[in-house]
Amino acid sequence: MHSVFGNHGKKIVVSSIAVSLLLLMSACSSSSTQSTAGLDPEADLTKQSLVISNWAAYNPPDLAASFQKALGAKMTITNHATNEEIMAKLTSGADSGIDVAFVSGQYAQALAAQGLLEPIDAALIPNLRNLYPEASNLSYDVGNKFSVPYTWGTTGICYRKDLTGFDPTSWNDLLNPAANVKGKTTMLATERWLMLPAQKLLGISANSTSASDMEKVKAQLIATKKTLLAYDDTTFYTRLVSGEASMVEAWDGWCNYGITDNKNIKFVIPKEGSDLWVDTMVILKTSKNKEAAHAFINYILDPTVNSWVISNVLYKTPDKAAMDLTAPKLGITYPNMLMTPAELLKGEGLTDLGASGPMYTKTATEVTSSK
């Protein structure tokens, strides 16, 4: 859910004074606390260099330069297109050369389970205090032992009231649409989100691995297919803008891209509930620049740095300091930016399906190829 971004929003100019101040603060606090993992809080960061892997356009374009200016460590940013791609790199056995990777929560969980992650040394990341308290209670990594959350969000219905004539409140409005919206709805095709609306409507967990649950989900989705305009993971919000569709299943941030172009577009989380997705930062055990890696995560949690992703990608972040700085103003145009952590956490966290992965894939194929 990270490939298309609007060009709205102001660029955040990182003031070097603010950064040096923060640096000073972080230096003080980290030297006062004893590091647990044998990391040296006084390490000379100018002698370290980082390789970061992130989704394209998911961090400030000048991040490497501003980070080096602020902390002295060199940084190279590589991109991955999907979680699967970076996972293949990180689990291949050889040293990937990557120090810090951006992955979704359930993947961070799996990497930690395989012993591939360096435990997060909280003493080296004083900006962790900027996080909402709820952000350390996420199911894939309670207490942020191996990962630090970067952004979070949920999935709901994005719609144009001027076309639907009503405000949808339930997944049923999407799955069994009224006559006037029939043929004017789209659903996400990526399997976890293809299943989600039917799972929630039927009261089934979004992480269910039960075959009988899956049969019920499949029956609903095959019935729904006949009412759909299309399955669409990438351009659903433009279909709302053009009026081709009047109601679509959407990630909250992406609905915002539609709102940018048409103020009639609204976002709602259906009453049956939804998911909670989190993108995180993790440090690899193989990293030889662990102090710089911690300093990088600390830098990202700086509200002036973290504001970039909020203003430009229109995603919410667990960084309270950054949200307080940015969200109130954005919330005038994009009400879902004002969603509280408590509301978000009502969503069910997606966890890895393990051996049940192929069952989801096969069901998705059966649904999308049904006649």
Add this chain to the structure above:
Amino acid sequence: MTLSVRRRVSRDSGKRRDLLERIVLQGPGLLFITIFMAIPITLVAIYSIFQRGRFGGVVYKFTIENFSRAFDSVYLGILLDSLKIAGITTVLAIIVGYPTAYAIAKLPIKWRSIALVLVVIPFWTNFLIRTYSWIMLFNREGLLNHALLKFNIIHTPLDLLYTQSAVVVGLLYGYLPLMILPLYASIERLDPQLGEAAANLGATKVRAFFSLTLPLTASGLIAGSIFVFIPSLGNFIVPELLGGGKTVMVGNLIRDQFLKARDWPFGSVLALSVIALVFIFFMIQNVVEKRFSSDNNE
């Protein structure tokens, strides 16, 4: 006779030079194909007999389960659908492409090259962009519907996209030039005197076409059919965009195994089965073409 004698003489005198020539001429191509085709296909074949890694990749434990899964009715259904869609596309391409190629071949020479350039012009633009532009043109709020509504020709917008027919039309649009070009090449080579002879001997135009023109241009027809059928069979952009993701073709299925489902071994099996199918079609082409060319020699 004289030709074969000459050939033998040159063979005897220049065997070594021949070999050198062959290496120089064929070497780069063969090397390229070996590196970029044979090795990847071998890898795919190897992946197909191992187990899926949890996060993509393969776990090197032997299994034949991937092959038995491929026979599930869902996947067979998708394969049959794909064959049907690619087949219909090819037949339509012949129906539309043959008269076009024929007409171009009969144009005065200077117009011929202009017409051929016009046929090829769509290839100057990326396939994805061309396909996406169809959505702009033909969706419910697209240019065509707006124009028709404005001129009161229709009163409710037409739903032209996101059906299997839209997929066929999109594929036809994308690959029609690949039918026209080889057909043009073979029609252009036809000796016009043959047609005159047939007419003098009393053959009707229809008769002359079926017993003369068609067999003589069969090689172009078969080449064009292969060029249209194979990329249509493996296409996954058109079903996704113009089919609205509601038509699944074998190309989509394979793409999803690698990029979404993290099931490389199963994706490999599906890819291998398409390769096998395509291979069978090439064999058929070979046999048919041989029959036609031996017919011509008689």
